[in-house]
Amino acid sequence: MPLTSPTGRDHDRQILRLAIPAFGALVAEPLFLLTDTVIVSHLPAPALGAVGVASTVLGALVALCVFLAYGTTAAVARQVGAGNTAQAVRQGGDGLWLAAAAGVVIIAVVWPLAPSLVALVGAEGELALQAVTYLRISLLGVPAMLLVLAGTGVLRGMQDTTTPLLVSVGSFALNALLNLLFVLGLGWGVAGSAWGTVLAQSLGAAVYLALVFGRYGAPVRPDLAGIRAAGTAGVALIIRTACLQVVLAVAATLATRMGEEQIEAHTIALRIWTLLAFALDAIAIAGQAITGRTLGAGDAEATREATRRMVVWGVGSGVVLGLLVVVARPFVPGVFDVSAQTAEHLLGPLLVVALLQPVAGVVFVLDGVLIGAGDQRYLAWAGLWTTLAYLPVALAVILSGGGLVALWLALGVWMGARFLALGLRARGRAWLVIGA
Structure with missing residues (x-):
C-alpha cells in the first residue's frame, strides 16, 4: 500500500x-x-x-x-x-x-x-x-x-x-x-x-x-548470497567514488605545478569547499533514507515530492553558504595566517567556491536521492562521463597557462556536468523503481 x-x-x-x-x-x-x-x-x-x-x-x-x-x-x-x-x-x-x-x-x-x-x-x-x-x-x-x-x-x-x-x-x-x-x-x-x-x-x-x-x-x-549481492551493488558506487577522487587528485596535481603559493591557496579553498559539503551532504543522507523508504512503500509520487523539497533545501542552503563565503572571503587569509602572495591567489578561487554552492546543493541532493533509489549503475556511468568532461578543460588550464581561478572554473564545469547528468535523470522515471 x-x-x-x-x-x-x-x-x-x-x-x-x-x-x-x-x-x-x-x-x-x-x-x-x-x-x-x-x-x-x-x-x-x-x-x-x-x-x-x-x-x-x-x-x-x-x-x-x-x-x-x-x-x-x-x-x-x-x-x-x-x-x-x-x-x-x-x-x-x-x-x-x-x-x-x-x-x-x-x-x-x-x-x-x-x-x-x-x-x-x-x-x-x-x-x-x-x-x-x-x-x-x-x-x-x-x-x-x-x-x-x-x-x-x-x-x-x-x-x-x-x-x-x-x-x-x-x-x-x-x-x-x-x-x-x-x-x-x-x-x-x-x-x-x-x-x-x-x-x-x-x-x-x-x-x-x-x-x-x-x-x-x-x-x-x-548469508553468502546476501554478502555477494551487497558487494555487487557496491561496485558501481566504488566507480562513482573513484571518479570523484580522480577529479580532486588531478586538481591538486595541477595546482602543485603552478607553484608553492598556489597549492597552499588551493588547499585552503578545497578545505572550505569540503566543510561546506558536509552541510549539503547532510541533506543528501536524508535523501538516501527517505527515497529508499518511499520507493519501498510503492509511493513514487511521494518520492518525487520529497525530491522536490530536498532540491529546494539544497538550493536554499547553497545560496546561504555561498553568501557566507562572500562575506568571510576577505578574512579567510588572516584566519589561516598565509603570506600576502598566497592570499592574493586565494581570493579568486573563494569567489568561485561561493558561486558554485547553489549548484553543489542540487548535485549533492540528487546524488543522495539516486543512491537511495538504488540507481548506482547510472551514477557510475555519470561519474565516468562527467570526469571525461572535466579532464580536457583541466588540461586546457595548464596548456593556456591559466591560474587557480581557471582551475576552479574547470571544477565548475565538472559540477555543471554533474548537475546536468543528475538533473536529467531525476526528471525521468527510470529510477523510480518501486517495491522491495
Missing part, C-alpha cells in the same frame, strides 16, 4: 529530522581529527608530516569503501518502506559481514605494500619510517572502521540518524582522550596516536554490532 501522501511541511520535518543529526555526525569527524592533529603537533618533526602521509593513504582506502554506508542505507530503507523489517535487518547484517571481510582483505593487501605506498606519496627517510609505523598500526583498525560505515548505513536506513551522531561523538571524544594519554602521557609517539584511533574505532564498531545483531536481531550467521 502506498503511503498517505504527506504535505510539504511533512516532508520538511522528515528532512530536518534526518539531516540535522547527520550534519552533526559529519562535522564531528573533522573537528576531532583536528584535535588529534594538535596533539601530534607537540611531537618532534617529522611526526605530524608522517601522520599526514599515512592519513592520505588511509583516506583514499576509506573513500573507496564509503559504499558500505551508502549502499546499506538504500537497501535497508527500501525494505523498511516495504514493511519487511526482518529482511531490512538481514540485509544490514550482510553489509556488516561484507565490511568485516573487506577490512581483512585490505590489511592483507596493504600491510606488505605500506613502504611502497608511503614512498608513492613522496615520503623518505625518517618521515617514511614513521609514516609506515602509523599506517600499519592503523590498518588493524580498518575492519572496525568499515564496520562503523556499514553500521551507520543500517541505522540511517532504519530512519535513525541520531544514534550514529551519538556513536560518532563518543568515538571521536574517546579517540582524543586516548591520544592525549598515549602520545603525551606515555610518550608512544605516532604509534600512540594510531593505537588510540584503533581502540576508539573498535569500540564504535562494537556498539553497531550490538545494535544490529542485538537490538534489531539480525541473524549472526553470514
Whole structure:
C-alpha cells in the first residue's frame, strides 16, 4: 500500500529530522581529527608530516569503501518502506559481514605494500619510517572502521540518524582522550596516536554490532548470497567514488605545478569547499533514507515530492553558504595566517567556491536521492562521463597557462556536468523503481 501522501511541511520535518543529526555526525569527524592533529603537533618533526602521509593513504582506502554506508542505507530503507523489517535487518547484517571481510582483505593487501605506498606519496627517510609505523598500526583498525560505515548505513536506513551522531561523538571524544594519554602521557609517539584511533574505532564498531545483531536481531550467521549481492551493488558506487577522487587528485596535481603559493591557496579553498559539503551532504543522507523508504512503500509520487523539497533545501542552503563565503572571503587569509602572495591567489578561487554552492546543493541532493533509489549503475556511468568532461578543460588550464581561478572554473564545469547528468535523470522515471 502506498503511503498517505504527506504535505510539504511533512516532508520538511522528515528532512530536518534526518539531516540535522547527520550534519552533526559529519562535522564531528573533522573537528576531532583536528584535535588529534594538535596533539601530534607537540611531537618532534617529522611526526605530524608522517601522520599526514599515512592519513592520505588511509583516506583514499576509506573513500573507496564509503559504499558500505551508502549502499546499506538504500537497501535497508527500501525494505523498511516495504514493511519487511526482518529482511531490512538481514540485509544490514550482510553489509556488516561484507565490511568485516573487506577490512581483512585490505590489511592483507596493504600491510606488505605500506613502504611502497608511503614512498608513492613522496615520503623518505625518517618521515617514511614513521609514516609506515602509523599506517600499519592503523590498518588493524580498518575492519572496525568499515564496520562503523556499514553500521551507520543500517541505522540511517532504519530512519535513525541520531544514534550514529551519538556513536560518532563518543568515538571521536574517546579517540582524543586516548591520544592525549598515549602520545603525551606515555610518550608512544605516532604509534600512540594510531593505537588510540584503533581502540576508539573498535569500540564504535562494537556498539553497531550490538545494535544490529542485538537490538534489531539480525541473524549472526553470514548469508553468502546476501554478502555477494551487497558487494555487487557496491561496485558501481566504488566507480562513482573513484571518479570523484580522480577529479580532486588531478586538481591538486595541477595546482602543485603552478607553484608553492598556489597549492597552499588551493588547499585552503578545497578545505572550505569540503566543510561546506558536509552541510549539503547532510541533506543528501536524508535523501538516501527517505527515497529508499518511499520507493519501498510503492509511493513514487511521494518520492518525487520529497525530491522536490530536498532540491529546494539544497538550493536554499547553497545560496546561504555561498553568501557566507562572500562575506568571510576577505578574512579567510588572516584566519589561516598565509603570506600576502598566497592570499592574493586565494581570493579568486573563494569567489568561485561561493558561486558554485547553489549548484553543489542540487548535485549533492540528487546524488543522495539516486543512491537511495538504488540507481548506482547510472551514477557510475555519470561519474565516468562527467570526469571525461572535466579532464580536457583541466588540461586546457595548464596548456593556456591559466591560474587557480581557471582551475576552479574547470571544477565548475565538472559540477555543471554533474548537475546536468543528475538533473536529467531525476526528471525521468527510470529510477523510480518501486517495491522491495
